[in-house]
Each structure stands twice: as structure tokens, then as C-alpha cells.
Amino acid sequence: MTQVKMTVNGKAASGEVEGRTLLAQFLREDQGLTGTHIGCDTSQCGACVVHVNGEAVKACTMLAIEADGANVDTIEGQADADGSLNVIQQAFQDHHGLQCGFCTPGMVMSAAALLKENPKPSEAEVRHYLDGNICRCTGYHNIVKAIMAASGQDVSAIAAE
Amino acid sequence: MYNFDVERPSTVAEAVAAMGRDEAQPMSGGQTLIPTLKARLAAPSVLVSLGGIEEMKGVSMADGLLSVGGGTTHAAVAREAAAHYPALAGLAARIGDPAVRNRGTIGGSVANNDPSACYPAAVLGSGATVVTNQREIAADDYFLGMFETALDEGEIVTGVNFPVPQAAHYEKMIQPASRFPLVAVFVAKFSDGLRVAVTGASNNGVFRWTEAETALAADFSADALNGVKADASEMISDLHGTGAYRAHLVNVMTKRAVAAIG
Ligand SMILES: Cc1cc2nc3c(=O)[nH]c(=O)nc-3n(C[C@H](O)[C@H](O)[C@H](O)COP(=O)(O)OP(=O)(O)OC[C@H]3O[C@@H](n4cnc5c(N)ncnc54)[C@H](O)[C@@H]3O)c2cc1C
Ligand code: FES
Ligand code: FES
Numbered sequence: 068m069t070q071v072k073m074t075v076n077g078k079a080a081s082g083e084v085e086g087r088t089l090l091a092q093f094l095r096e097d098q099g100l101t102g103t104h105i106g107c108d109t110s111q112c113g114a115c116v117v118h119v120n121g122e123a124v125k126a127c128t129m130l131a132i133e134a135d136g137a138n139v140d141t142i143e144g145q146a147d148a149d150g151s152l153n154v155i156q157q158a159f160q161d162h163h164g165l166q167c168g169f170c171t172p173g174m175v176m177s178a179a180a181l182l183k184e185n186p187k188p189s190e191a192e193v194r195h196y197l198d199g200n201i202c203r204c205t206g207y208h209n210i211v212k213a214i215m216a217a218s219g220q221d222v223s224a225i226a227a228e
Numbered sequence: 229m230y231n232f233d234v235e236r237p238s239t240v241a242e243a244v245a246a247m248g249r250d251e252a253q254p255m256s257g258g259q260t261l262i263p264t265l266k267a268r269l270a271a272p273s274v275l276v277s278l279g280g281i282e283e284m285k286g287v288s289m290a291d292g293l294l295s296v297g298g299g300t301t302h303a304a305v306a307r308e309a310a311a312h313y314p315a316l317a318g319l320a321a322r323i324g325d326p327a328v329r330n331r332g333t334i335g336g337s338v339a340n341n342d343p344s345a346c347y348p349a350a351v352l353g354s355g356a357t358v359v360t361n362q363r364e365i366a367a368d369d370y371f372l373g374m375f376e377t378a379l380d381e382g383e384i385v386t387g388v389n390f391p392v393p394q395a396a397h398y399e400k401m402i403q404p405a406s407r408f409p410l411v412a413v414f415v416a417k418f419s420d421g422l423r424v425a426v427t428g429a430s431n432n433g434v435f436r437w438t439e440a441e442t443a444l445a446a447d448f449s450a451d452a453l454n455g456v457k458a459d460a461s462e463m464i465s466d467l468h469g470t471g472a473y474r475a476h477l478v479n480v481m482t483k484r485a486v487a488a489i490g
Binding site for chain 2: 069085086087089108109110113116122123124125128129130132133135177180181196198199200
């Protein structure tokens with residue numbers, strides 16, 4: 068076992084891990100942060116997306132040891148300081164960007180990474196950026212709409228199907 | 229996944245030393261290796277994580293040669309190579325998805341030599357040189373077949389040096405379930421010749437399509453490829469497409485790449 072230390076959502080976190088312990092497993096099982104979902108465990112679905120040193124990664128495809136010393140952000144740290152939903156989360160609620168909610172943590176984390184890199188993406192750019200996030204429920208339209216709205220753009224012309 | 233020890237060297241020399249341990253295997257982004265470990269298709273005793281080796285990261289340009297460190301992520305190549313070699317940056321920007329691009333590296337991709345991977349097409353199509361901790365290997369001598377390369381046991385890809393062509397284009401027909409290419413073609417035009425490299429198509433992995441190179445040397449236009457056929461008997465046949473379909477796509481992707489270069 069190896070001791071790892073990282074900053075998770077701004078707070079110091081540490082634990083004992085095996086070589087093979089995945090970051091997703093460390094977050095969920097060791098830290099109790101079960102908002103990071105495991106949809107596929109094969110690097111396909113993006114439900115497990117978190118930010119490591121500000122970059123979106125699939126927590127099911129990174130070893131916890133490799134995040135030693137890193138800054139990790141998960142869905143649990145996304146709400147504003149007073150506990151209210153942040154702009155992206157609120158837009159998902161307002162525009163019906165989720166149904167069962169299973170993909171949502173990864174969608175919100177990917178959206179946050181996109182908007183940091185590209186604050187006013189086009190609809191095509193949003194769709195392209197979500198290549199690695201699979202949703203079985205919504206058909207994506209309302210997710211795309213929510214992300215466009217969160218970026219401050221007018222979404223009245225985007226069809227809601 | 230069976231358990232293993234993890235070594236985190238911070239220099240190439242330390243990585244080479246760690247690779248001396250019994251049943252050691254290098255890992256870069258882990259975007260191919262971690263799924264492989266989960267499927268128990270690999271079971272090293274020691275994983276040597278190359279992610280902390282700063283000397284293997286970054287892109288630099290000197291004397292018409294673009295050097296990309298083996299540990300440079302796809303996302304970093306997409307950003308940092310854009311001004312020097314747009315076709316290469318464009319290829320990197322379309323590998324997988326953003327999260328894969330933030331972890332996956334050129335060294336891992338070139339070492340793995342997946343028959344459908346993107347980078348091998350750029351490396352072979354540019355006539356690049358693969359640099360390891362021991363030697364430099366010309367692309368033409370490096371790719372030996374599906375998942376096979378000239379690398380020796382324990383040899384580490386530390387970088388790739390690309391001669392920058394006058395013009396180049398990578399045309400990728402995406403296989404939407406995996407986001408790998410179904411078939412993709414890299415065409416590069418140099419002052420002293422041209423190269424056409426094909427990935428995703430052949431049972432022998434990435435290859436130079438010499439018939440197309442000959443036709444294009446005489447007349448660099450999409451029409452010059454009318455009637456030039458890739459050999460369907462060499463092509464991968466699977467649930468995503470037959471060999472004949474892939475052979476057809478090789479021609480179409482090459483034409484599109486040539487047309488894009490103009
Ligand atoms: C959802 C998804 C979509 C993808 N889509 C594409 C795509 O469209 N196109 C594409 O080309 N690829 C694609 N990939 C693969 C991705 O690009 C991988 O990042 C890449 O193939 C391997 O790079 P890595 O750094 O992750 O290597 P790793 O997974 O760490 O290693 C791969 C292999 O190379 C060895 N190795 C690693 N680094 C070195 C080194 N420096 N020297 C010697 N040996 C080394 C390892 O031991 C292992 O055998 C995709 C992957 C996923 C999960
Ligand atoms: S659980 Fe990580 S990509 Fe699906
Ligand atoms: S809301 Fe159910 S998977 Fe996306």
C-alpha cells in the first residue's frame with residue numbers, strides 16, 4: 068500500500084492505495100465522493116470525468132497514485148459556496164438537461180472544462196466536445212442547450228426535441 | 229486487474245533503471261494500457277509511469293524539424309504544434325475525446341502501434357524518426373505489423389522528430405463507437421517527393437500506399453487516383469466493414485486528403 072495525498076475540491080485528502088487503485092475508486096470508496104459515476108469502466112462513457120490540475124480526465128482510466136500531489140475537482144465541488152447550483156448545474160435544471168441523471172456528473176464536468184477553454188462555443192463545438200460523454204436518456208439536445216445557455220448565449224432558436 | 233507496484237521516475241535515466249526490474253512495463257497516458265490491464269491482457273509486476281518525466285514533454289522546432297517529446301499529450305500537440313505543423317496538430321485534436329487527449333501521449337500511441345491508431349499514419353506519412361533511450365529509428369523501419377514495432381524489450385520512446393512538409397492533410401473516416409479511424413490517410417507533400425500513409429485498413433497495420441504515391445508524383449490531383457485500387461485481400465474485415473469496403477475507403481480518403489491540400 069502507498070500513501071497518497073491530494074487536494075480534492077479544495078480540501079486536503081489522503082489515503083492508502085494499491086498500485087492498481089483507480090482514481091475513481093479512491094474518490095468513491097475511500098473519500099465517499101460517489102458523485103463520480105462509473106458507467107462503463109472501459110473509458111467509453113465519460114460518467115467518471117473529473118478535473119486533475121484543471122484538465123478533464125476519465126477517473127476510471129487513471130491510477131490514484133498518479134494523482135498524488137494533484138488538485139482534483141469533482142462534481143461535489145461544483146456548487147457555489149452557499150450550496151446553490153452553479154451556472155452550469157442550474158442551466159441543466161432549467162433546460163431539462165438530465166433525466167435519470169447518471170451521466171450528469173460527467174456532463175457537467177466536461178461542460179465546465181469546455182467553457183473554461185472556450186467561453187462561447189458554437190453548438191457544433193459543444194457537440195464535438197461531448198464526444199466522450201454518453202447519455203442513454205436525453206438524446207443530447209437539452210444537454211447541448213443547457214451548456215449553450217450556461218455560456219450566456221441565446222438558446223431560444225435551438226430545438227428542444 | 230492484478231495488482232502491481234508503481235514506479236514514478238522523474239528522468240529518462242531513472243525510468244530506464246526502473247525498467248530493469250522483473251516484469252516491468254512502461255505506462256504513459258494509460259488510455260490503452262489501463263483498459264488492457266483491466267481485461268487482464270497484460271499483468272506486469274511493476275508499472276513504470278512515465279507521466280512525471282518533464283524532459284519527455286513538449287514541442288520544439290529547429291531547422292525544419294519538429295521535435296515532439298514522447299510524453300507529450302494529444303491535447304498539448306494539438307495546441308503547441310498548430311503553428312508549426314497544422315496537419316499534425318489537427319490529427320491530435322481529433323483523437324478520441326477531450327479526456328483521452330488530456331492523458332494519451334504520442335509515445336504511447338507509437339509504441340502501441342494499434343492498426344487503427346492515428347499517429348502512426350502521421351509518423352510514417354511524414355517520414356519521421358522515432359527517438360528512443362537507445363537510438364533513432366526511421367519510420368520506414370519502425371512499424372513492423374499489427375501491434376509490432378522495432379522497439380526492443382524495455383526500450384522507451386522518448387520522442388518523435390517530424391520533417392515538416394510543404395503541405396499535408398489527414399483525412400479520418402471515424403468509427404463512431406470507438407472514435408478510432410475506420411480508415412484514415414495521411415498525405416504529405418515535400419519539395420523532394422510525397423508520401424501517402426494509411427491506417428485502420430490493413431491486417432499488417434499502418435502502410436505506405438506506394439501505387440498512390442507513384443500516381444500522385446506524376447499528377448498531384450484527386451483524379452490521378454481514379455482506377456488506382458488498394459488490395460482488398462490485405463484489408464481488415466470485421467463487423468464495422470469488409471475488406472472490400474475498407475479498400476474502397478482507402479481510395480476515397482486519399483482523394484479527399486489530396487483535394488484538401490489542393
Ligand atoms: C475512448 C478512446 C478513444 C480513442 N480514440 C483514438 C483515436 O481516435 N485515435 C488514436 O490513435 N487513438 C485513440 N485512442 C487511443 C489513445 O490515443 C491512447 O492514448 C494511445 O493509443 C496510447 O497512448 P497512452 O499514452 O495512453 O499509452 P499507454 O496506454 O500508457 O501505453 C500503451 C502501450 O505503449 C507502451 N508505452 C507507453 N508509453 C511508452 C513509451 N514512451 N515507450 C515505450 N512504450 C510505451 C505501454 O507499455 C503500453 O503497452 C483512444 C482511446 C480511448 C480510450
Ligand atoms: S466509467 Fe469512466 S469512461 Fe465510463
Ligand atoms: S440522463 Fe440518463 S444517462 Fe444521461
